[in-house]
Amino acid sequence: MVTNYKEYVNGVDQRIGTLFKAAPRPMGAYGNLVQAVSESSSLDNKYKELMALAISISIRCEDCIAFHTRAAINHGATKDNVLETIAVAVEMGGGPGAVYGAKALQAYTDLVT
Amino acid sequence: MVTNYKEYVNGVDQRIGTLFKAAPRPMGAYGNLVQAVSESSSLDNKYKELMALAISISIRCEDCIAFHTRAAINHGATKDNVLETIAVAVEMGGGPGAVYGAKALQAYTDLVT
Amino acid sequence: MVTNYKEYVNGVDQRIGTLFKAAPRPMGAYGNLVQAVSESSSLDNKYKELMALAISISIRCEDCIAFHTRAAINHGATKDNVLETIAVAVEMGGGPGAVYGAKALQAYTDLVT
Amino acid sequence: MVTNYKEYVNGVDQRIGTLFKAAPRPMGAYGNLVQAVSESSSLDNKYKELMALAISISIRCEDCIAFHTRAAINHGATKDNVLETIAVAVEMGGGPGAVYGAKALQAYTDLVT
Amino acid sequence: MVTNYKEYVNGVDQRIGTLFKAAPRPMGAYGNLVQAVSESSSLDNKYKELMALAISISIRCEDCIAFHTRAAINHGATKDNVLETIAVAVEMGGGPGAVYGAKALQAYTDLVT
Amino acid sequence: MVTNYKEYVNGVDQRIGTLFKAAPRPMGAYGNLVQAVSESSSLDNKYKELMALAISISIRCEDCIAFHTRAAINHGATKDNVLETIAVAVEMGGGPGAVYGAKALQAYTDLVT
Numbered sequence: 001m002v003t004n005y006k007e008y009v010n011g012v013d014q015r016i017g018t019l020f021k022a023a024p025r026p027m028g029a030y031g032n033l034v035q036a037v038s039e040s041s042s043l044d045n046k047y048k049e050l051m052a053l054a055i056s057i058s059i060r061c062e063d064c065i066a067f068h069t070r071a072a073i074n075h076g077a078t079k080d081n082v083l084e085t086i087a088v089a090v091e092m093g094g095g096p097g098a099v100y101g102a103k104a105l106q107a108y109t110d111l112v113t
Numbered sequence: 114m115v116t117n118y119k120e121y122v123n124g125v126d127q128r129i130g131t132l133f134k135a136a137p138r139p140m141g142a143y144g145n146l147v148q149a150v151s152e153s154s155s156l157d158n159k160y161k162e163l164m165a166l167a168i169s170i171s172i173r174c175e176d177c178i179a180f181h182t183r184a185a186i187n188h189g190a191t192k193d194n195v196l197e198t199i200a201v202a203v204e205m206g207g208g209p210g211a212v213y214g215a216k217a218l219q220a221y222t223d224l225v226t
Numbered sequence: 227m228v229t230n231y232k233e234y235v236n237g238v239d240q241r242i243g244t245l246f247k248a249a250p251r252p253m254g255a256y257g258n259l260v261q262a263v264s265e266s267s268s269l270d271n272k273y274k275e276l277m278a279l280a281i282s283i284s285i286r287c288e289d290c291i292a293f294h295t296r297a298a299i300n301h302g303a304t305k306d307n308v309l310e311t312i313a314v315a316v317e318m319g320g321g322p323g324a325v326y327g328a329k330a331l332q333a334y335t336d337l338v339t
Numbered sequence: 340m341v342t343n344y345k346e347y348v349n350g351v352d353q354r355i356g357t358l359f360k361a362a363p364r365p366m367g368a369y370g371n372l373v374q375a376v377s378e379s380s381s382l383d384n385k386y387k388e389l390m391a392l393a394i395s396i397s398i399r400c401e402d403c404i405a406f407h408t409r410a411a412i413n414h415g416a417t418k419d420n421v422l423e424t425i426a427v428a429v430e431m432g433g434g435p436g437a438v439y440g441a442k443a444l445q446a447y448t449d450l451v452t
Numbered sequence: 453m454v455t456n457y458k459e460y461v462n463g464v465d466q467r468i469g470t471l472f473k474a475a476p477r478p479m480g481a482y483g484n485l486v487q488a489v490s491e492s493s494s495l496d497n498k499y500k501e502l503m504a505l506a507i508s509i510s511i512r513c514e515d516c517i518a519f520h521t522r523a524a525i526n527h528g529a530t531k532d533n534v535l536e537t538i539a540v541a542v543e544m545g546g547g548p549g550a551v552y553g554a555k556a557l558q559a560y561t562d563l564v565t
Numbered sequence: 566m567v568t569n570y571k572e573y574v575n576g577v578d579q580r581i582g583t584l585f586k587a588a589p590r591p592m593g594a595y596g597n598l599v600q601a602v603s604e605s606s607s608l609d610n611k612y613k614e615l616m617a618l619a620i621s622i623s624i625r626c627e628d629c630i631a632f633h634t635r636a637a638i639n640h641g642a643t644k645d646n647v648l649e650t651i652a653v654a655v656e657m658g659g660g661p662g663a664v665y666g667a668k669a670l671q672a673y674t675d676l677v678t
Contacts, residue, residue, distance in 0.1 A: 306381035
């Protein structure tokens with residue numbers, strides 16, 4: 001049970017940083033993919049991060065939830081934006097969407113303050 | 114291999130319609146959940162449908178891809194919007210995101226005309 | 227789009243039969259596992275097959291839906307039993323549970339007659 | 340590593356309670372769906388909860404395992420019922436079904452006492 | 453039901469080719485990632501393609517199964533290699549691993565001739 | 566957040582051992598399946614364990630990652646082998662593959678020493 005997602009996401013950063021150093025060629029290419037996705041212009045990056053959050057909840061990836069909740073906040077997502085993203089995940093995922101959505105809400109609360 | 118998603122989504126509609134008739138109480142409640150998700154107001158329904166599409170690609174649900182591509186179009190999503198949604202799904206899903214994203218692109222092309 | 231699950235499940239049988247012949251040692255061991263699961267006695271096999279169907283819908287495995295709908299019918303599952311199993315899958319899986327549940331309902335209808 | 344699922348499920352309750360309060364309209368609709376699923380009558384709710392548990396193990400949702408193991412116990416599920424549900428999940432999920440099934444067994448043991 | 457995976461994989465190629473043309477920046481970056489993965493040298497690419505096939509079976513991605521079975525063949529994978537990869541997927545995925553493994557075996561048979 | 570995978574995998578062993586004792590018939594059959602998979606001879610068991618690890622990362626099963634990283638090490642897998650397996654999982658799974666791949670790398674580091 002995660003007690004604070006601020007600490008938790010630091011752990012995610014450290015672990016993924018270790019992987020980037022250990023495997024610079026494929027992880028660098030993955031980094032370029034992330035960069036390329038952020039550069040397109042018909043959708044604001046806030047919406048892309050909320051999409052990534054919706055996916056993270058749907059596939060039950062806790063590290064991803066922490067990471068993309070933070071990114072969504074950094075691109076200006078509000079609490080209502082996050083709650084409506086969670087609601088889409090419940091529509092598309094039922095009870096498991098709700099329990100992982102509840103983690104996203106806790107992550108939002110922990111990270112926004 | 115789906116040859117035309119316009120026909121395909123009609124098949125999805127029929128099948129889901131049969132389920133609603135056969136199980137009106139739980140499916141009616143599910144319909145109310147869908148309705149509730151669409152009523153919230155901080156995110157335009159276009160973005161919610163693109164999120165649902167991003168999830169559909171990520172979890173490899175072809176019926177869902179057909180259904181939510183059509184819904185996204187009905188809420189004003191452009192080809193660029195769909196392509197950027199696919200790109201997020203590739204970032205969050207690699208090769209499987211790409212092959213199911215390619216189905217979403219075909220669905221968009223079939224359904225928009 | 228499957229037009230008849232009776233034919234479809236024959237295709238599944240053939241394909242899995244080919245795999246059993248090609249890899250008799252691991253597939254025989256898998257067959258023993260299936261046998262072992264069916265032998266336990268606190269739950270009737272009808273319920274075990276409905277559980278397997280609920281899982282099949284939830285993980286979006288169409289071959290599994292066809293296979294376990296047939297097995298559930300063979301162990302006495304009624305249409306109401308199948309509909310309530312689908313309802314659990316919708317509670318636990320939202321829209322994707324509904325569209326794959328709709329396939330299970332079609333499979334039931336095709337296979338029971 | 341969860342040390343006690345009794346405490347753990349309290350955490351799940353709190354988190355999901357926070358989500359219900361923050362998003363009352365969609366979560367209320369989801370609650371109605373759960374209610375509707377429980378009202379149908381051809382399958383006892385014990386079997387529905389065991390199905391939900393089988394799904395929870397199969398999709399590797401630990402919060403769901405804790406939640407539905409408790410619900411199954413509340414509807415009269417025995418240890419043998421839970422073990423046979425786990426066995427179905429192993430048949431339908433191999434090794435990952437076994438390790439998450441082992442969590443369900445621990446949850447049963449923690450929650451039944 | 454796929455009747456011939458040789459034709460089927462051509463359809464996958466076409467669809468993914470359309471996506472690369474429509475979204476050259478992110479898909480080009482994804483292509484670079486694929487390239488980077490193939491360049492590392494401690495594991496022969498035959499094993500990497502068999503791993504990709506094992507993943508494809510496990511996540512039930514039929515397009516991916518067709519694609520990576522072909523790639524594995526192109527890197528020298530034998531029928532026994534493919535059968536042992538399927539066996540690992542059954543160990544790690546139970547019945548759904550078996551039915552999608554059976555598709556991989558059909559794909560191998562269709563594509564090798 | 567796992568602090569040491571050496572301890573963690575002991576917990577996995579204990580829990581799965583408890584399940585084997587509680588359900589000896591189906592779990593014994595599953596054990597035979599695992600044995601059967603290891604006996605085939607066209608692929609060294611090191612590669613089979615790396616495949617199992619690739620699947621474990623792709624399906625986000627942390628217990629499985631710990632278990633199969635240890636098994637891969639026991640069959641002679643090097644750090645480069647594990648890193649290339651992670652790279653395949655990123656190609657086939659994007660960001661979620663990266664964060665769970667990062668757990669596999671930590672598991673390797675914790676377990677090899």
